[in-house]
Amino acid sequence: MTQSSKAPSHFEITVPASSANIGPGFDTLGLAFSLHLRLEVRVDRTTPSHSARLDEHHQEIEDVAHNAELCSLFDQSVTIRYTEQNSRELAVKPSRNLITKTAWYVLRCHGLLVFPYPVDVIIDNPIPLGRGLGSSGAAVVAGVALANMAASLGLDKNRLLDYALAIERHPDNVSASLLGGFVASYLDDTPNASATKLLESRFQPVDIHTQQTDAFAPSAMAPHMPPMGVSRYVQLPWNPRIKAIAVIPQFQLATVKARAALPDTYTRADLVFNLQRLAVLTHTLGQDPPNPLLIHAAMSDRVHQIYRAALVPGLEDLLRTLVPTELPGLLGVCLSGAGPTVVILAEDNFDTIGKKACSIFAERQVKAHYQVLNVDQAGLQCKTIA
Ligand SMILES: Nc1ncnc2c1ncn2[C@@H]1O[C@H](COP(=O)(O)OP(=O)(O)O)[C@@H](O)[C@H]1O
Numbered sequence: 247m248t249q250s251s252k253a254p255s256h257f258e259i260t261v262p263a264s265s266a267n268i269g270p271g272f273d274t275l276g277l278a279f280s281l282h283l284r285l286e287v288r289v290d291r292t293t294p295s296h297s298a299r300l301d302e303h304h305q306e307i308e309d310v311a312h313n314a315e316l317c318s319l320f321d322q323s324v325t326i327r328y329t330e331q332n333s334r335e336l337a338v339k340p341s342r343n344l345i346t347k348t349a350w351y352v353l354r355c356h357g358l359l360v361f362p363y364p365v366d367v368i369i370d371n372p373i374p375l376g377r378g379l380g381s382s383g384a385a386v387v388a389g390v391a392l393a394n395m396a397a398s399l400g401l402d403k404n405r406l407l408d409y410a411l412a413i414e415r416h417p418d419n420v421s422a423s424l425l426g427g428f429v430a431s432y433l434d435d436t437p438n439a440s441a442t443k444l445l446e447s448r449f450q451p452v453d454i455h456t457q458q459t460d461a462f463a464p465s466a467m468a469p470h471m472p473p474m475g476v477s478r479y480v481q482l483p484w485n486p487r488i489k490a491i492a493v494i495p496q497f498q499l500a501t502v503k504a505r506a507a508l509p510d511t512y513t514r515a516d517l518v519f520n521l522q523r524l525a526v527l528t529h530t531l532g533q534d535p536p537n538p539l540l541i542h543a544a545m546s547d548r549v550h551q552i553y554r555a556a557l558v559p560g561l562e563d564l565l566r567t568l569v570p571t572e573l574p575g576l577l578g579v580c581l582s583g584a585g586p587t588v589v590i591l592a593e594d595n596f597d598t599i600g601k602k603a604c605s606i607f608a609e610r611q612v613k614a615h616y617q618v619l620n621v622d623q624a625g626l627q628c629k630t631i632a
Pocket residue numbers: 283336337343344345369371374375376377378379380381382383385499500501502583584
């Protein structure tokens with residue numbers, strides 16, 4: 247992460263979209279894409295906010311569930327505007343918006359009731375919502391970075407990841423968005439480890455994928471810091487010749503709904519099937535030249551895709567018919583995150599493959615378009631604007 251000066255008044259935050267799972271790596275693998283959520287932020291550092299620090303009055307209102315006064319104070323400390331892209335359905339009230347609510351949570355962990363100086367944010371979000379391209383993970387990463395920059399908290403990227411994981415509990419999307427590249431990660435939930443404390447803590451209701459958005463109400467966001475070192479991660483080798491064709495259906499599928507379709511237990515055979523392919527996949531995507539048959543086979547999965555197929559008409563057809571022997575340049579196919587987007591890894595013939603995939607969706611009456619994306623190796627970036 248780059249940070250050009252200590253307390254900038256005008257800066258931008260960019261966060262890449264991501265695809266989670268990549269076939270067998272359910273809740274484990276994430277891949278960052280060259281499609282960026284961008285925040286342009288202005289902080290008026292000449293006018294400190296009077297209500298930023300907790301005093302006795304604020305301590306009292308903290309205790310009141312869903313406190314309107316607290317929301318109103320926060321809403322006065324920050325304004326947000328979206329540019330046109332994917333913005334129509336998003337809340338622009340800061341106390342209801344995922345990016346600013348996440349920032350609010352981080353501020354409150356640092357004893358700040360609201361932003362310490364008035365903040366104005368313009369948000370450009372080309373990441374389609376609810377399609378399995380990590381829009382919520384990117385929003386959460388942007389939110390922790392916003393608090394860090396606007397309040398000069400000095401958090402490093404590992405600590406930012408702890409805060410992001412207090413909100414989004416599966417680490418695949420946020421790890422890739424924050425770090426960039428092809429990332430494997432897990433929550434360290436061995437006894438007494440940080441993630442165990444996090445999962446047992448009062449943060450539990452904040453998980454956006456299991457709870458209503460009201461769970462972000464001030465009463466549920468008591469200012470408790472997440473433990474240090476909640477996750478472990480490694481950035482895996484990636485062959486830069488490999489691009490992703492994101493085939494994006496017109497309909498949305500909420501991650502929470504697609505997670506509810508999964509079973510609680512798996513057979514040993516299915517577990518071994520995924521483990522074997524996952525081990526091969528983490529290595530083979532870094533090899534040059536790429537091995538199409540090996541990659542295609544190693545992207546098979548028995549943990550989530552078959553259970554989600556009923557929610558994504560055409561998915562089974564795409565997985566079955568898009569093969570390297572028929573389509574030169576194609577390397578592998580998977581459901582992106584919780585879907586409904588399908589990601590096709592390829593090294594050539596991107597448009598031919600993208601059009602073919604859209605036509606297979608169309609046979610199932612699913613309108614879709616495709617985008618050819620590079621892998622983003624930078625992750626979260628924060629830059630001062632002169
Ligand atoms: N840029 C954003 N600003 C505010 N909220 C966002 C943004 N991006 C995503 N979200 C929230 O996350 C939801 C989508 O999350 P989710 O169902 O997990 O799908 P995805 O696969 O896109 O992450 C949106 O409906 C919205 O509530």
